[in-house]
Amino acid sequence: MTIVPTRTDIAAAAPAGQGVGPLLRAWRERRRVSQLELALRADSSARHISFVETGRSRPSEEMVLRLAEHLDVPVRERNSLLLAAGYAPHYPETPLDDPALDALREGLERLLQGYEPYPALVVDAVYTVVAANRGITMLLDGVPESLLQPPLNAMRLTLHPEGMAPRIRNLGEWRGHLLAQMERQIALHRSEPLRALYEEVAAYPVPETVDHAEPATPVPYFALPMRIEHDGRVLSFVSSISTFNTPMDVTVSELAIETFLPADPATAKYLNSLGG
Known part of the structure; x- marks a missing residue:
């Protein structure tokens, strides 16, 4: 990573x-x-x-x-x-590869590696992937090289019809969740780059093979899961997003850590077998 x-x-x-x-x-x-x-x-x-x-x-x-x-x-x-107002900027904007952020980078790398085998990644304000662990790499199996050229964008990878979208079993729900998340951020930040990204991914055609029937014995999820096909099985994840408290740097303020927690015992068992 x-x-x-x-x-x-x-x-x-x-x-x-x-x-x-x-x-x-x-x-x-x-x-x-x-x-x-x-x-x-x-x-x-x-x-x-x-x-x-x-x-x-x-x-x-x-x-x-x-x-x-x-x-x-x-x-x-x-x-x-x-x-x-005629004053100098108060908050620096330090490049992520600057030595001043060595401790931050090392901390993020340790956090992502420690979360394995579960997926986790770090994105910036427009969902550019800054770092990711091997759990995320697993979810990208089958995604064409054209979408994996840097800079990677988490929203494009998820919603593009040649990306993860065809394998997401509840794409209608998950797509709606992601678009609503972006709409809330646009309302708060009024970001033109984020709005451009939203308009792009919202216009992607939705694959026909979406929203498959639920399993015969539904799992009582505690939050909306992303249910994705992988290697002949369906894995279910719920996501959590973390940001830094009281950031004093523009770059740091715009980083978000998204972690994916197994939403059912079968997913946890499979991922732990990989990690072993």
Whole structure:
């Protein structure tokens, strides 16, 4: 497994060149927070918030960061807010292969390897695969080389009609789950690259051989599983996504670790037999 450095350009929350006021107003409206509520959270006044949004008052660097925190603005866009207010970016954007992130890379590699034989991977803000373990490699059996050329994209690999999609037994449900996940992220981040990816994968034709009948004795899953054919059997997984708490770097803030947990005893038994 190799950590692959990537660069993701995420659009700001509002058109550039309008100053910090309209940007902050756009984020406040997106979060559905009133000026008074934001003022109370940020220990300010509704009058001052109004003056900042209309450009009558220039907020301090500390105020920009405080408002961004209470509006849950992504780290990359916090830098955009600071630039719009005339300040230097506060958060660095360190390439993944930079020596400063050696500890991070080693930690991610140890985590992914330790999760084997279960699948796990790390993706960035537009689902570019940064790292993956052997469990993920197993799920990619049969995927053509044309889709395995770097940079790999988890959404393309999953939903492309020549990728994993034809082998996903409940593709209708799983596809709907993934598209809804992307829609929520677009609503929160207003990312043009992510929207472009969404429009691409949502337009993929859906293979006809989807949503096979459930087994005669249904398994009581505790979360929506991905049921995928592999080597003559059907494996079932539920996924969990983890991010870093309070990231202080743009690159780190946009990483997500997705782990796939066996959703039934048969899947766990099979994977553990491989790991042995």
